[in-house]
Amino acid sequence: MSASTSVTAIDGSARDGGINWSxxxxxxxxxxxxxxxxxxxxxxxxxxxxxxxxxxxxxSSFADFAPEPAFARLVELTANGYVMEASLPSLxxxxxxxxxxxxxxxxxxxxxxxxxxxxxxxxxPFQFLRMISPLAWMPIAVxxxxxxxxxxxxxxxxxxxxxxxxxxxxxxxxxxxxxxxVAKNLGxxxxxxxxxxxxxxxxxxxxxxxxxxxGVAWIVLVPAEYLGVTSGLGYAINDARDTLEYDTxxxxxxxIGIIGYFLDAVCVNLIKxxxxxxxx
Amino acid sequence: MSTNISIDFITHTFxxxxxxxxxxxxxxxxxxxxxxxxxxxxxxxxxxxxMLAGLLMPSEGCVRIHGHQxxxxxxxxxxxxxxxxxxxxxxxxENAELGLVFSGKKDAxxxxxxxxxxxxTEKADANVQSLSGGQQQRVAxxxxxxxxxxxxxxxxxxxxxxxxxxxxxxxxVAEIVSREDLTxxxxxHDIDEAVAMxxxxxxxxxxxxxxxxxxxxxLPYPRNRASAEFSRSREALMSQFExxxxxxxxxxxxxxxxxxxxxxxxxxxxxxxx
Ligand SMILES: Nc1ncnc2c1ncn2[C@@H]1O[C@H](COP(=O)(O)OP(=O)(O)OP(=O)(O)O)[C@@H](O)[C@H]1O
Ligand SMILES: [Mg+2]
Numbered sequence: 291m292s293a294s295t296s297v298t299a300i301d302g303s304a305r306d307g308g309i310n311w312s313x314x315x316x317x318x319x320x321x322x323x324x325x326x327x328x329x330x331x332x333x334x335x336x337x338x339x340x341x342x343x344x345x346x347x348x349x350s351s352f353a354d355f356a357p358e359p360a361f362a363r364l365v366e367l368t369a370n371g372y373v374m375e376a377s378l379p380s381l382x383x384x385x386x387x388x389x390x391x392x393x394x395x396x397x398x399x400x401x402x403x404x405x406x407x408x409x410x411x412x413x414x415p416f417q418f419l420r421m422i423s424p425l426a427w428m429p430i431a432v433x434x435x436x437x438x439x440x441x442x443x444x445x446x447x448x449x450x451x452x453x454x455x456x457x458x459x460x461x462x463x464x465x466x467x468x469x470x471x472v473a474k475n476l477g478x479x480x481x482x483x484x485x486x487x488x489x490x491x492x493x494x495x496x497x498x499x500x501x502x503x504x505g506v507a508w509i510v511l512v513p514a515e516y517l518g519v520t521s522g523l524g525y526a527i528n529d530a531r532d533t534l535e536y537d538t539x540x541x542x543x544x545x546i547g548i549i550g551y552f553l554d555a556v557c558v559n560l561i562k563x564x565x566x567x568x569x570x
Numbered sequence: 571m572s573t574n575i576s577i578d579f580i581t582h583t584f585x586x587x588x589x590x591x592x593x594x595x596x597x598x599x600x601x602x603x604x605x606x607x608x609x610x611x612x613x614x615x616x617x618x619x620x621m622l623a624g625l626l627m628p629s630e631g632c633v634r635i636h637g638h639q640x641x642x643x644x645x646x647x648x649x650x651x652x653x654x655x656x657x658x659x660x661x662x663x664e665n666a667e668l669g670l671v672f673s674g675k676k677d678a679x680x681x682x683x684x685x686x687x688x689x690x691t692e693k694a695d696a697n698v699q700s701l702s703g704g705q706q707q708r709v710a711x712x713x714x715x716x717x718x719x720x721x722x723x724x725x726x727x728x729x730x731x732x733x734x735x736x737x738x739x740x741x742x743v744a745e746i747v748s749r750e751d752l753t754x755x756x757x758x759h760d761i762d763e764a765v766a767m768x769x770x771x772x773x774x775x776x777x778x779x780x781x782x783x784x785x786x787x788x789l790p791y792p793r794n795r796a797s798a799e800f801s802r803s804r805e806a807l808m809s810q811f812e813x814x815x816x817x818x819x820x821x822x823x824x825x826x827x828x829x830x831x832x833x834x835x836x837x838x839x840x841x842x843x844x
Contacts (some may be wrong), residue, residue: 475623475668476717477645486671490644490659566659566699 294364333357352536360540367538372526373545379521381549383439383514384507388448391503394447395454401486402455403462416455424449424510428517438518442511449510453502461495462488493564501557508550523549575599575622575721575753580631581778591617593778594630598747600844604747604754606768608807610815612778615757621754624651625741645669652726654706656664656698662709663694669717684712688744693768704735711743715750719835722747724756728763740766741792748791761811765803766793784816 327382340356343349354360367373401408431441465488473487515524523546530539578599591614599605603763607615621633624643633640635647648669656665667681673792685691688708698706707727714722724743728736744767747754749818758764764771765787787803794800 342735466655468653469657471625471649472651472655472713473668473672475625475643475645475649476713477643477672479672482672486668487657490657493659 301550344481345379351534354536354542357540359537360544363535363537364541364544367541371543376521376523376542377549379519380515382457383442383522384446384504384511384553386443387507388450388503390443390447390499391450391454391507392496392500395451395499396458396504399455399458399499400462400484400492403459403465403492403562404488409459414453420452424506425513432517437569442514442517442519442522445506445514446510450503450507453506454496454499457495457499458492458501461492464495467492494561494566497557497561497564501554501561504553504557505550508546508553512546574636575616576634576637577622578631578634580628580633582626582628582630583619590629590778593780595631595779595781596651597772597781598756599753602751603755604744604767604769605756606759606764606771607758607774608764608811609774609779610776611714611759613774613776615774616725618774619649619725619755619757619781622721623647623723623768625649629791630678643789644718645673647721648671648717649723649725650707650710650714652728652729654703654710656706656709656713658697658699660698661695662690662698665709666716667700668713673717676808680718681712682716687715688712688742702737703760704731707739711739711746715746719762721752722752722754724754726759727755729759729802736763737766737795743767744791744793760794761803761804761807765789765800766795771807773811774812783810785810794814 337357340353343355344353346377354363364373379528394464398412402412403409427448428441431444432438435441435444467489469491470483472482478486507521511522512524515522519525523542526542527539527546530536530542575589575598577595577599580592580595581590582592588831595618609615614788617626621628622640624633624640627641634681640647657668660668663685666684667676670676670680682691682694685694688703688711690708690712693701693705698709701709707730710727720742728739729737740763743754746752754767756763756767769787771785771787772778772781773785775782785803785807787802787807789797789799
């Protein structure tokens with residue numbers, strides 16, 4: 291979709307039916323060629339690492355880490371549904387954790403952004419709590435929640451809430467004060483101010499926060515799933531390590547990376563969609 | 571349908587300030603009057619306008635419209651600022667319609683009418699960020715008029731525009747205000763703007779901000795800036811302004827101003843000017 295728009299945007303001649311080949315070339319180079327180079331470099335380094343592990347007698351039992359066995363395994367695990375089976379519970383936990391983080395983080399962030407008092411009161415506690423690794427909450431989470439699942443969701447929420455909260459607050463503070471004045475003058479009540487002015491104004495900030503939160507949450511997820519549960523990507527990794535299936539382990543690492551990449555891409559799209567900066 | 575405003579001995583001291591920004595301002599504005607408020611930067615013009623809009627409460631005294639004290643903003647008295655301050659996530663039409671959305675009285679026909687009034691019918695669905703400064707200010711005008719205010723408050727609304735756009739917008743607004751029978755108060759730095767738009771010009775001095783003089787401008791609209799009467803009014807206003815406020819900023823010192831009597835001397839000047 292973005293391909294067609296940038297091609298026509300660069301040169302109007304595309305509209306007359308002629309194809310602007312230099313634009314197509316430039317586009318395919320930057321959007322396809324360069325990323326491809328990045329992927330090839332990454333795979334080469336991986337392959338070199340695998341080669342070194344395999345040729346060293348001390349580490350040759352880990353040889354299955356290399357790309358070929360890993361990808362062979364990945365294809366197999368995708369086909370037999372194992373990848374899906376491991377990913378869905380993880381995605382569900384991430385989704386729930388993020389949902390809670392948004393439900394708590396956005397309103398609190400708006401309040402902190404709007405009211406000096408809220409900002410001053412919350413400053414010390416929030417900066418203090420923010421610095422605690424979410425994983426440090428693990429023992430508390432296990433005590434506080436009945437199920438392993440809810441403990442994991444809690445850990446993800448704790449990890450995800452700060453970027454959302456602070457990004458929201460920052461967005462609110464950046465709102466042009468005149469926007470408030472004008473809306474007030476046009477008769478906006480508190481709710482209308484929130485719905486018509488504040489939330490649209492900070493949409494992109496909220497999603498920028500969510501993007502950061504997804505990154506942190508996805509990282510926290512794997513160690514959190516070492517905890518108690520018998521499903522999810524973290525469990526799959528742990529399980530593969532215990533059973534010495536290094537090809538499965540590497541395959542699951544690839545799955546985690548790919549899903550993470552796509553979650554991030556979704557966020558980037560949402561940020562764009564909710565951005566009002568000079569759209570055309 | 572217009573507004574009768576009385577400002578009763580307003581004095582305002584900002585929080586943390588030692589001296590009052592406004593002192594003992596008393597003023598009556600008749601329905602349908604077009605007032606220009608001129609004065610040096612920082613003398614308190616915007617502060618006074620905010621009080622008329624109900625966006626700021628004076629520390630002493632009060633503003634009354636039709637005898638009712640103003641305590642909060644209302645779409646019935648609308649303020650326009652130097653910056654158009656449109657909402658970039660809304661189209662031109664949505665911006666203009668916002669006041670009606672807030673009051674739950676959407677009225678597409680009215681918005682059509684207002685957009686044609688300000689010459690933006692073609693741009694109704696455009697992104698406001700793609701408009702020129704003058705067009706943006708026109709949208710802001712349409713937005714202000716949409717809620718059918720009785721009183722239009724303008725805080726240097728055209729100062730960011732080029733001279734040609736500015737003078738045509740001055741004429742347009744003066745014309746709309748007359749046609750819709752609104753009361754208008756415009757704050758400006760620009761003597762020409764005051765003479766072009768107002769039928770009464772108030773002169774403010776600083777430290778503390780007070781109204782020290784006024785002048786009537788009895789010229790028909792639209793005003794011909796090239797006419798002899800226009801030049802004469804401008805000269806008269808200019809000399810009155812200089813004599814009351816001074817051409818340099820000497821009046822920064824302690825305020826024991828000579829122009830203690832507000833009412834009388836200006837009236838004489840007014841007669842001369844007219
Ligand atoms: N929120 C505020 N807090 C403290 N002081 C303020 C505040 N707003 C304005 N002032 C002070 O009050 C005085 C009058 O300000 P005001 O904005 O009314 O001036 P103005 O006449 O509109 O000036 P300009 O022509 O430059 O817009 C200034 O000295 C300003 O510093
Ligand atoms: Mg001002």
